[in-house]
Amino acid sequence: MLKLVVVFAIYCVATSFAVTLTRYTDCGSKADIHSIVLEPCNSEPCIIHQLQNYTTHIRFTPKVTHQNANNFATGIIAGVPTPFAVSPKNACGNGLTCPIQAGLQQTYTATVQCPITTPLRIAAKWEVKDENNEDIICFVFPTTIVKH
Structure with a gap:
């Protein structure tokens, strides 16, 4: 029994890595981004597995007050932006308190699920937009999608 518990504990630690992104580009945030942590990920660029859930923790300070916030995700594949469905779309009450x-x-x-089912390298773009469709948070980071 003890052996099973130890194996389970090692598995949990091995599969729960997180990395603070340093190789990202701010793409017009109206807030100061202090840190972005992506999990599970253990190095940059992150290796993202098809259809797996990923959680992002973004520490930021907004420069102005925003009444609403909505999530947008885009994969930039060979220079072509491809929007992805994000659920929930509304960030208010789902990780952010608005205003x-x-x-x-x-x-x-x-937390979002990787929607891409084909292995490839992309630039992932994450935006949180306000009631005027302006970026509160916007960043792009390199990633590689692999089969699960």
Whole structure:
């Protein structure tokens, strides 16, 4: 029994790695992004498995107050932006408390499933837009999609 518990504990630790992204590009955020943590991921560029769930923790400070916030995800494949469905679309009440107050540091946590079923290298773009369709948060990071 002890052997089974030890094996399970090692499995949990081995499959729950997270990395703080350093190789990302801010693409017009109206907030100061302090850190972006992606899990499970153990190095950059992240190896993302098809149809697996990934959680992002974004620590940021908005420069202005925003009433609403919506999620957008895009894969940039060979320079062509391809939008992906995000659920839930509304970030308010799903990781963020709205209105989002200017100057108040927050951590936004969102979980999405990798929608791509073909192995390839892409640039992943994540945006959280406000009621005026302006980016509160916007960043692009390299990733490689692999079979599960």
